[in-house]
Amino acid sequence: MSSKIQAIRGMNDLLPSESPVWATLEAKIRVVFAQYGYQEIRFPIVETTGLFVRSLGEVTDIVEKEMYTFVDSLNGESLTLRPEGTASTIRAVLEHNLLYDGPKRLWYAGPMFRHEKPQRGRYRQFHQFGLEALGFPGPDVEAEQIILTARLWSELGLRDVGLQLNTLGNSAARASHRAKLIEYFSAHIEKLGADEKPRLHTNPLRILDSKSPALQGVIAAAPTLLDDIDAESLAHFEQLQSLLRAADVSYTINPRLVRGLDYYNRTVFEWVTTKLGAQGTICAGGRYDGLIEQLGGKSTPGCGFAMGVERLVELMKECEVAIDVPAPDAYIVHHGDGAMQAAFRAAETARDAGLEIVLHVGGGNFKAQLKRADASAARYAIILGEDEVKSGMFSLKPLRGQGEQATIDLTKAIESIKQGRTHGSL
Numbered sequence: 441m442s443s444k445i446q447a448i449r450g451m452n453d454l455l456p457s458e459s460p461v462w463a464t465l466e467a468k469i470r471v472v473f474a475q476y477g478y479q480e481i482r483f484p485i486v487e488t489t490g491l492f493v494r495s496l497g498e499v500t501d502i503v504e505k506e507m508y509t510f511v512d513s514l515n516g517e518s519l520t521l522r523p524e525g526t527a528s529t530i531r532a533v534l535e536h537n538l539l540y541d542g543p544k545r546l547w548y549a550g551p552m553f554r555h556e557k558p559q560r561g562r563y564r565q566f567h568q569f570g571l572e573a574l575g576f577p578g579p580d581v582e583a584e585q586i587i588l589t590a591r592l593w594s595e596l597g598l599r600d601v602g603l604q605l606n607t608l609g610n611s612a613a614r615a616s617h618r619a620k621l622i623e624y625f626s627a628h629i630e631k632l633g634a635d636e637k638p639r640l641h642t643n644p645l646r647i648l649d650s651k652s653p654a655l656q657g658v659i660a661a662a663p664t665l666l667d668d669i670d671a672e673s674l675a676h677f678e679q680l681q682s683l684l685r686a687a688d689v690s691y692t693i694n695p696r697l698v699r700g701l702d703y704y705n706r707t708v709f710e711w712v713t714t715k716l717g718a719q720g721t722i723c724a725g726g727r728y729d730g731l732i733e734q735l736g737g738k739s740t741p742g743c744g745f746a747m748g749v750e751r752l753v754e755l756m757k758e759c760e761v762a763i764d765v766p767a768p769d770a771y772i773v774h775h776g777d778g779a780m781q782a783a784f785r786a787a788e789t790a791r792d793a794g795l796e797i798v799l800h801v802g803g804g805n806f807k808a809q810l811k812r813a814d815a816s817a818a819r820y821a822i823i824l825g826e827d828e829v830k831s832g833m834f835s836l837k838p839l840r841g842q843g844e845q846a847t848i849d850l851t852k853a854i855e856s857i858k859q860g861r862t863h864g865s866l
């Protein structure tokens with residue numbers, strides 16, 4: 441026997457039993473994004489490697505060790521499977537000059553790729569819904585984005601999600617904080633491990649994210665960014681908080697929240713739940729006022745966030761969110777002379793009337809076909825045998841306990857199927 445080919449570790453199939461949960465989530469997100477005036481943008485899954493190196497920062501986990509990068513053997517170009525969507529959004533916006541007539545609100549969705557160690561909530565191919573607001577300098581747009589996410593959680597019926605906020609200040613504040621961290625961690629160099637030591641001079645901020653038990657005391661006492669924040673960024677942060685309070689969105693300020701990508705300045709935020717174990721961040725983002733200029737555009741502010749679809753789906757299950765499961769309206773069974781042609785015609789007529797019909801294919805007696813009809817979750821079976829073909833009538837058999845079997849014409853059958861049309865739930 442030949443060996444079976446398996447999916448790549450950390451890259452998952454989405455099976456039909458799961459797809460209604462994804463579809464419910466995706467439909468709700470699309471509605472809410474549209475309610476806030478965001479427009480969809482789609483960009484390729486593969487980009488030139490330089491885009492991500494320049495956007496995310498050379499000394500970040502993603503760029504250093506998590507990117508799927510390969511050489512295009514046809515032309516020697518270095519290409520990368522997108523690890524996130526912000527860099528590609530900005531690349532596309534600049535390439536198509538989308539900001540020529542003013543600021544833009546954009547959203548995107550799709551698979552992202554990071555070579556991480558697979559575990560619950562962390563995959564190598566995962567899916568994001570993200571949005572970016574470009575050309576808005578104030579905290580009002582950040583407040584709006586956060587309020588949007590709060591609406592989404594409530595519409596989805598998610599519980600136990602908390603908002604963490606921080607401000608990273610301007611670049612001078614970050615430089616001063618960085619210098620203080622280098623000085624501070626240098627004084628504790630004996631506690632730094634193999635992961636942290638190389639970071640000391642390249643990206644000391646990331647040492648704050650270290651999970652090393654030996655380092656937790658040192659990290660807790662490290663200088664915090666809030667001491668260095670410039671007055672303008674503080675005022676911006678204050679204004680954001682007052683807008684959130686006015687909208688009844690509660691939050692916690694987490695001075696240790698730094699995020700793993702280099703493009704952020706000022707506001708950063710994460711929505712975190714305790715229901716999903718170690719990978720509890722379901723949505724994360726912030727402001728990136730320098731990124732557009734860094735990628736060759738005119739200096740333009742930006743801010744946005746991305747949500748992890750796999751984590752949201754898990755949380756929906758934890759919260760026992762009711763899910764619409766699409767089921768066919770009817771399953772047509774047919775047997776005997778002339779029944780197949782009549783069944784094909786009846787199926788098309790019912791579809792013309794907007795019904796979802798599964799037509800039995802593959803033959804078999806009535807009993808076997810009715811078993812399939814039942815397993816399909818259809819609400820009705822439409823039965824066509826030689827008698828029906830002769831009389832031009834159809835037998836309509838309710839499969840979910842909604843009344844008795846009746847022999848009627850097709851128009852009446854379609855009418856009664858349409859009445860009381862409901863979907864099941866998971």
Ligand code: HAM
Pocket residue numbers: 523524525526554556561562563564565566567568570571572721722723724725726743744745746747748749750751
């Ligand atoms: P990020 O924090 O890297 O930010 O990812 C955003 C979200 O994607 C995470 O909070 C998590 O829910 C999900 N996620 C990330 N990595 C994985 C993984 N390996 N497996 C499953 N889910 C994952 C960004 O990507 C930024 N582009 C967000 C942003 C947009 N900032 C501004 N605009």
